Amino acid sequence: MEKNFDVIVIGSGHNGLVNACYLQKAGLNVLVLEKNDWIGGATVSRELHPGILYSNCSYVCSLFRPEIMRDLELPKHGLQIVAIEGGAVFTRDGDYLASYRNYQAKKRELERFSVKDSESYSRYSRDILKQCRFIQPLLMRTAPDPASFKFRDLSEMLYLLRKVNDLTASELADTVRFWTMSISDFLDEYFENEVIKASLAVSGIIGTALGPMSPGTAYVLLHHYMGEVDGSIGAWGYARGGMGAISKALTSSFRAMGGTLLNNSEVEKVDIKGARVRGVILKNGDEYLAKNVVSNADVKRTFLKLADPEHLPPNFIKKVNNFKIRGSSGKVNIALDSMPKFLGVSESNPCLKGDIHFTDSIERMERAYDDWKMGTWSRDPFLDMMIPTLTDPTMAPPGKHFMSCFVQYCPPKVGGKNWTKENKDAFGETVIQQIADYSPGFKDKILHMEVRTPKELEEEVGLTEGNIFQGELTFDQLLFNRPIPGYAQYRSPIKGLYMCGSSTHPGGGVMGAPGRNAAVEILKDLDLPNSDIRDAYEVL
Amino acid sequence: MTKSKERKDRDITFSEPLFRSPFYDFFAEQETEGHWYNWNGYKSPTILSDEELEYFSIRSTCSVFDISPLNKYRIIGPQAEDFLNKLTVRDVAKQNVATVKYTLWCDQEGFVIDDGTLFRISDNDFRLCSQEKHLPWLIDTSHGFDVEIIDESKHICGISLQGPTSAAILRLLGVNRIDNLKPFHLIQAKISNYPIMISRTGFTGDLGYEIFMKNNAANEIIEKIWAAGKNHGLTAIGYNALNMARIEAGFIVANIDFISSDHAIRSNRCRRPDDLGLGWLVDLDKGFFNGKKAIVNSELENGKAFKIYALEIDGKEPVEGSIIYYNKKDEVGTVTSAVWSPMAKKSIAIAQLKLGSSKSIMENLWVEIYSLKELQYYKLMKKVSIVKPPFINLARRSSCPPVNF
Numbered sequence: 001m002e003k004n005f006d007v008i009v010i011g012s013g014h015n016g017l018v019n020a021c022y023l024q025k026a027g028l029n030v031l032v033l034e035k036n037d038w039i040g041g042a043t044v045s046r047e048l049h050p051g052i053l054y055s056n057c058s059y060v061c062s063l064f065r066p067e068i069m070r071d072l073e074l075p076k077h078g079l080q081i082v083a084i085e086g087g088a089v090f091t092r093d094g095d096y097l098a099s100y101r102n103y104q105a106k107k108r109e110l111e112r113f114s115v116k117d118s119e120s121y122s123r124y125s126r127d128i129l130k131q132c133r134f135i136q137p138l139l140m141r142t143a144p145d146p147a148s149f150k151f152r153d154l155s156e157m158l159y160l161l162r163k164v165n166d167l168t169a170s171e172l173a174d175t176v177r178f179w180t181m182s183i184s185d186f187l188d189e190y191f192e193n194e195v196i197k198a199s200l201a202v203s204g205i206i207g208t209a210l211g212p213m214s215p216g217t218a219y220v221l222l223h224h225y226m227g228e229v230d231g232s233i234g235a236w237g238y239a240r241g242g243m244g245a246i247s248k249a250l251t252s253s254f255r256a257m258g259g260t261l262l263n264n265s266e267v268e269k270v271d272i273k274g275a276r277v278r279g280v281i282l283k284n285g286d287e288y289l290a291k292n293v294v295s296n297a298d299v300k301r302t303f304l305k306l307a308d309p310e311h312l313p314p315n316f317i318k319k320v321n322n323f324k325i326r327g328s329s330g331k332v333n334i335a336l337d338s339m340p341k342f343l344g345v346s347e348s349n350p351c352l353k354g355d356i357h358f359t360d361s362i363e364r365m366e367r368a369y370d371d372w373k374m375g376t377w378s379r380d381p382f383l384d385m386m387i388p389t390l391t392d393p394t395m396a397p398p399g400k401h402f403m404s405c406f407v408q409y410c411p412p413k414v415g416g417k418n419w420t421k422e423n424k425d426a427f428g429e430t431v432i433q434q435i436a437d438y439s440p441g442f443k444d445k446i447l448h449m450e451v452r453t454p455k456e457l458e459e460e461v462g463l464t465e466g467n468i469f470q471g472e473l474t475f476d477q478l479l480f481n482r483p484i485p486g487y488a489q490y491r492s493p494i495k496g497l498y499m500c501g502s503s504t505h506p507g508g509g510v511m512g513a514p515g516r517n518a519a520v521e522i523l524k525d526l527d528l529p530n531s532d533i534r535d536a537y538e539v540l
Numbered sequence: 541m542t543k544s545k546e547r548k549d550r551d552i553t554f555s556e557p558l559f560r561s562p563f564y565d566f567f568a569e570q571e572t573e574g575h576w577y578n579w580n581g582y583k584s585p586t587i588l589s590d591e592e593l594e595y596f597s598i599r600s601t602c603s604v605f606d607i608s609p610l611n612k613y614r615i616i617g618p619q620a621e622d623f624l625n626k627l628t629v630r631d632v633a634k635q636n637v638a639t640v641k642y643t644l645w646c647d648q649e650g651f652v653i654d655d656g657t658l659f660r661i662s663d664n665d666f667r668l669c670s671q672e673k674h675l676p677w678l679i680d681t682s683h684g685f686d687v688e689i690i691d692e693s694k695h696i697c698g699i700s701l702q703g704p705t706s707a708a709i710l711r712l713l714g715v716n717r718i719d720n721l722k723p724f725h726l727i728q729a730k731i732s733n734y735p736i737m738i739s740r741t742g743f744t745g746d747l748g749y750e751i752f753m754k755n756n757a758a759n760e761i762i763e764k765i766w767a768a769g770k771n772h773g774l775t776a777i778g779y780n781a782l783n784m785a786r787i788e789a790g791f792i793v794a795n796i797d798f799i800s801s802d803h804a805i806r807s808n809r810c811r812r813p814d815d816l817g818l819g820w821l822v823d824l825d826k827g828f829f830n831g832k833k834a835i836v837n838s839e840l841e842n843g844k845a846f847k848i849y850a851l852e853i854d855g856k857e858p859v860e861g862s863i864i865y866y867n868k869k870d871e872v873g874t875v876t877s878a879v880w881s882p883m884a885k886k887s888i889a890i891a892q893l894k895l896g897s898s899k900s901i902m903e904n905l906w907v908e909i910y911s912l913k914e915l916q917y918y919k920l921m922k923k924v925s926i927v928k929p930p931f932i933n934l935a936r937r938s939s940c941p942p943v944n945f
Contacts, residue, residue, distance in 0.1 A: 067897050098553065105557035106582055112553065115691060119673040122802065169809050170649070190676075346547045350554055 002260070005031040007522070008280055008290040010267050010306065011462065011501070013041025014064075016296030017250035018515030019500040019522075021072045023294075024259040025532050026523055027427040031288060032259065033280065035462065036265030039251055041296065041470065042461050043510050045244025045395075049335035049448035050401050053395040055243040055460060056333060056450065057468070059386055059404040060084070060355075061292045062227030063511040064246065065140065067534050071516075072253045079238040079249035083229045087354030089199040090438045095345045097195045097353035097360075101235070114193040121128040122192045124200075125234075130171070130177055132226040133539050134163065139226070139506045140536035142521060143480040143488045177473050181443060183217040184362050192360045201353075201362050205408060206384060207468040207508065209326035211369030212362045216474040221508065223473050236354075241394045242402075247511060263507040270295075270307045270497060277496030290521060292496050297462055297517070298470035299323055299483040303492070311494050319484045323503070324477060327454030327466035328372060330410035334433045335447040339387070341437045356385040358434055359528055372409030375416060377427045377453075378419045382408045383434060400447075407431050412454040412465040427453060469508025470501050479505060490518035491525075498522055542624055558583035561608035562758030568767070568860060570776040579780065580671070582609035585778035587932045592882075594781035601773025602703035602764065607750060611673050612696050617687035624666060627681050627830060628658065629813060631823040635660050640724045640739050642811060644821060645674075650834030651801035651810035653677065654794045655818070657741060667692070667752075671794050672802065681830060697758050701724045701765070702785070702893030705772035707942040710738070710749060712768040718749075719941035732760050743782060745789025749935045751879060754764050760913040764829060787879045787888060790850055790929025792816060795891050797848060797876040812838050815847045817929070847890045850929040853887040854922045856880060857911045864891055868921055875907065883932045902926050 009020045012034035024030040037047055042057035045445035061081055069079060087099040097113055100106045109117035117209040178186065183204025187197045203224035211217075229237040239245040251261060264381060265286070270293055271278040279289035285529040295302040303312060303320045341347065342356075359365055359382045363418045368378035389396040391429030396402050407427075414423050428451040436442040454466025463470060471477055482489045483503040490498050500518035516533065561567075567585055575586040586736065588594060597603040615624060624632040628643045631878045635641050637660050644655040658672030668678075678689050701709060710718045715729045715738065726739035734757035742748035753761060766774065786793070794800045798816055799809040812835060813822050822835060853859055860878040861873055873893035881888045896902050907923040910917045936943050 095550075098550075100557070102554070102557050104578060105554045107581065108557055108559070112550070116679065118674050120676045122673070123676065126803060133805065168649075173806060242893055344543070344547060344550075346551050349551060484646040510932050 003288055005029050005260070005288060005290040007031070007292045007294060008033060008288055009294045009296060009500070010280065011041055012037075012039040012247065012261060013296045013501065014043040014246055014250060014253070015500050015502060015515035015518075016041070017247055017254060018068055018072070018512040019294055019296070019519050020259055021070065021250060021254045021257065022516060022519035022533055023256060023522060024257045025072070026519075026528050026530065028528075030254075030259045030524075031266055032254070032261040032264040033282070033288070034261065034263050036316075036460070037263050039261070039263065040247030042246050042457075042463065043243050044243030048333070048450055051094060051397050052335040052400060052447070053244075054333045054335075054402055054450065055388065056452070057331060057457070058243045058510050059388070059406065060236050061239045061243065061246065061510055062229055062234075063509040064227070064517070065512050066228070067140065067536055068512040068516055071532065071534055072250065074246075074249040077252040077256070079245055081236050081237040082227060082240055082391060083232070083235055085353045086349075086351035088351040089195060089354065089357045089360055090344070091195055091360040096342075096345055096348065096351070097199055098345075099199065099354065100351065103313050109459065110196060114191070115190045115194055117193050117196050121192045126387045127174065128222065128225055129233065131175065131222050134136070134167075134175060135222060135236050135366075136226050136539050137163070137536060138479070139511065140517065142490070142517050143482070143505045145486065145489065146480055147486070155502040178222070179219050180215055180393070181218045182213050182215050183221050184212045184382055186218040186221075187362075192512030194363075198359055198361050198365065199357065201365060201369070202357060202382070202384065204451075205365060205369075205382070206406065207329060208472055208474075209324075209328035209372070209467075210365045210472070213366050214369075217480075219475060220473050223507065227509070227511075230439060238388050238392050242388070242390055242392070243510065246492070267306060272308060272311045272494055272497070275311060275495060277494060278355075290504070294500050294518060294522065296501045298325060298464050298467070298500060298501055299512055300464040302313050302327055302460060302499060307492075307494065307497065313493055314486065316487070316493055323483055324472045324474070325411035325464050325467040325470065326472065327463075328409050328456070329466070330377070330407045330427060330454065331450075331452040331457075332405040332407055332428055332454055333450040333452070334403040334405065335396070335449070337405055337445045337447050338399060339390075339401055340435075340442045340445055353390045354386070354388065356383075358383055358438055368409055372411050375411055376414055377410045377430065377523070378408070379430065381410070381430060383431065383433065384408075385435065402473075405431055405435070412491070419453050424451055426452055427451065470503040471507070473507050478507065482507060490514075490521045502513040548593055557559055559694075560607075561610060562755045563606045563699060563762055565619055566762045567606055567776055574777065579779065580609040580611065580673070582610075584609055584782050587778045588776050591780045591784075592780075592909070594777035595784045595882065597773060597775035598703050598746060598781060598785045600704065601775065602701055602705040602709055602769055603775050603777040603781065604769070605700045605702065605777050606698075606764075608697035610669045610671065610693075610698065612692040612698075612752070613668045613670075613674070613678060614690040614692045615668060615687060616664060616687070616690070618777045619685040619687050620666055623670075623682055623685040623687045624658065625826060625829060627678065629822040629831075630827060631826045632658070632660075633826070633838055637662055638726050638853065640726055640741050642821070644816075644818060646813065646831030647801045648761035648831060649801070649810070650812050651804075652798065652816060652818075652868060653802050654800055655792075658721065659737070659739065660939070661726075661737070673721075674802075676753045677802070694756060696720075696752055697755050698752040698828050699751055699765070700742055700743045700748060700750045702744040702746050703773075704747055704936055705774070705945045706748050708944065709765065709769045709772050709774060713764060714892075721749075722940045723938050731764055734761060736761065740749045743789070743791055744785035745784065745930055745932060745937055746934055747942050749807075757774050782877050783877075784882075787877050787890065788883055788930065788933075790890070790931055790933045792848060792890060793877070798892070811846065811848075815845050817848050844896075848892050849891055850927050850931065851875070851889040851891055851907075852925050852927050852931075853878075853907055854924075855920070857909045857920060857922070858888055859887065859889050859907050859909055859922075862907045862909055864893055864924060865908060865921075866895075866901050867904050868906045872901070872905070881931055886931070888931045896906060924931060
């Protein structure tokens with residue numbers, strides 16, 4: 001086996017694979033090292049019950065950039081993203097508020113709860129779309145270093161300032177407020193109905209160790225909205241074949257270009273000699289050499305575990321230590337013998353094909369957050385539940401189903417102590433019970449269940465504290481401050497060591513932009529052309 | 541209610557997302573072509589049987605069009621007039637009881653949100669009709685006023701009778717006061733004992749009336765009108781025919797000819813009243829109203845903005861959506877509505893153009909037309925002239941009493 005490579009990528013998460021593909025495409029000899037015997041990191045599908053494929057971590061797709069899919073010919077390698085219909089919040093009084101793709105159906109459903117709110121929804125969507133248009137062009141650009149006087153930093157700063165300058169005075173005020181306010185306060189500006197507000201607040205807290213009343217959560221909502229499926233901004237889709245289909249297509253593209261990917265190859269240390277990278281050393285003692293190493297791991301794992309601190313400046317280490325990457329969510333994946341029935345809703349209602357919630361007020365979400373602050377999982381958690389097999393025929397035999405439940409809040413430690421098996425079972429039971437409250441007979445349909453707390457997410461996937469975004473998406477950790485001021489351009493204090501994970505700009509979600517942007521910077525350092533990396537599509 | 545009945549009632553939001561007006565069954569029966577569209581959340585016809593024939597009924601006999609999808613807000617209370625003065629740009633104190641005024645309202649930056657018609661039913665009782673929905677804006681503006689705002693949109697329905705024989709049809713139905721009803725005035729009347737409100741208004745530039753009633757009167761009244769119109773050429777029409785007539789009359793439509801500031805995602809799409817040629821509606825002598833300060837300040841920016849113009853175009857090719865050029869090369873704007881006018885025998889259009897104030901620009905305007913003939917485009921440049929709307933001016937529109945056809 002060859003031991004010398006141009007680039008080694010640590011981790012086969014979607015960003016690691018995107019990065020590896022672009023570098024291999026540019027003519028470099030790239031090696032991807034994956035510690036598990038499966039690929040994909042948190043973009044993974046595994047068959048944990050015979051015949052039933054899971055989306056074990058991430059479960060929906062909209063942020064994944066279409067430019068990347070096209071550059072890397074992912075459709076040719078089997079990737080299909082299909083749009084999703086519907087969604088609903090079940091209410092405690094036996095009703096539900098559904099959401100439909102059909103705009104009129106959505107408005108008519110909102111009218112059942114509040115005519116005024118149904119009308120306000122247009123203004124709300126307009127304002128969100130305005131913010132999306134502002135931020136979307138920033139995703140596929142390296143953030144400028146505001147302290148630098150290099151030409152490219154100055155010109156990127158100028159680009160940012162021009163964008164800000166294009167805003168009217170009131171738009172600028174709205175934007176600043178939007179980036180800093182809580183999702184609860186933001187929704188209060190438009191809506192009066194509690195259920196409607198609860199249904200919209202969800203995107204402001206998913207993956208974040210904040211409550212809906214915490215400042216900064218409005219931006220998190222935007223982060224979830226700025227994706228698109230085939231140009232329809234804010235729409236969500238499924239990767240056909242589960243989220244693993246994305247890493248599968250990336251791997252296929254990577255290998256077709258001649259790249260090397262090794263499973264069961266956990267990196268123990270990045271080998272650093274004389275302030276520059278030499279290669280990596282595996283847990284099993286194997287060594288691979290490369291002048292460039294790209295870490296798909298989060299910033300804490302990369303610089304507190306993989307790289308020796310002796311090579312790093314103390315203020316850098318301190319900032320890495322203080323990077324906010326608190327785990328806040330868990331996942332319960334369930335194989336079902338048949339489709340569960342839900343109280344109050346017709347079986348033919350397409351809303352069941354989307355994301356289902358059982359939390360009908362912002363107050364309940366905030367109380368769920370209170371439990372997390374006290375160091376335990378929420379007694380009345382917030383679930384984002386989906387049954388992708390209602391849309392995707394490839395994941396389960398006809399009539400059988402896979403159900404994905406994202407669960408918030410769930411702490412990395414319970415009362416300051418490590419998770420025990422009893423804790424984990426009780427957490428799983430809390431989730432199952434909430435679903436069963438709205439779906440009689442639900443428990444009898446369960447064939448198999450995978451419960452994942454932040455502990456499993458850290459141990460299996462490698463996400464520090466189980467944080468799904470590799471670091472919280474609050475304003476203090478975005479743009480040129482992500483992950484660390486002065487190191488927002490995918491480089492590190494060590495020559496030849498780069499970052500490409502969601503810890504970097506523009507952050508988490510299965511977007512691929514960090515991996516792509518890092519490739520642009522690496523090629524720049526190597527004086528290689530990046531003509532195969534297309535610019536972001538215009539936002540007109 | 542049983543559980544399954546309850547479930548079924550909720551299913552209607554996805555099984556039938558578009559509302560059906562109380563007149564839906566009547567129009568569906570007239571319909572042979574299957575062209576429906578979403579008008580403000582209602583399933584509404586674009587064409588019922590033949591677009592041109594429907595248009596000619598407006599201009600030669602009488603048309604009946606369902607205006608139920610319009611938003612109807614009832615504004616009642618001791619301070620209704622004060623509230624409406626804050627909301628809209630005209631001076632409502634000058635509007636007499638039993639009249640209707642065309643008006644518009646702006647946001648705090650003086651950008652037009654929508655236009656509509658304001659019916660003064662009594663001193664303290666108004667109805668505001670509009671194309672777009674505005675309940676949150678009305679409620680926000682009403683803060684501090686002793687006024688009640690009722691969204692009547694789903695409880696009050698309406699039809700529009702437009703055309704030379706419309707007065708005769710209403711006369712046949714026993715509405716005797718129709719002869720004294722002046723343009724932009726309204727009366728309360730009864731047909732088959734159902735109370736109705738009739739106004740001499742419409743969107744066609746022709747003789748015509750709009751009739752509002754409670755939903756429960758709809759079936760009976762449309763039947764009576766249909767029967768009375770039998771010998772007067774009464775024809776049910778869809779939106780396309782009405783649209784031809786409204787362009788001829790030079791009326792603009794929110795979110796077709798201009799983007800409502802409520803919908804604008806790009807802030808430079810917002811327009812002030814003057815940009816829409818509606819500066820004459822704005823009464824700067826009255827007290828504070830939404831957008832007043834910005835409108836006053838904007839008078840200094842004259843010539844910088846896109847404005848709406850009425851155009852006549854050489855030739856007969858359709859120009860909808862075409863780009864307008866100065867000197868055949870510099871883009872100056874886009875056509876928003878256009879039609880061949882059967883009444884004027886001209887190609888006419890409404891467009892948003894950024895021309896500044898130079899006369900010479902106005903005399904050197906061209907429209908680029910891509911004319912599709914059997915799968916091949918012919919690119920044409922046709923001369924454009926700016927004219928003063930309306931494109932047609934019919935004496936019967938305003939004569940009182942109405943002339944007999």
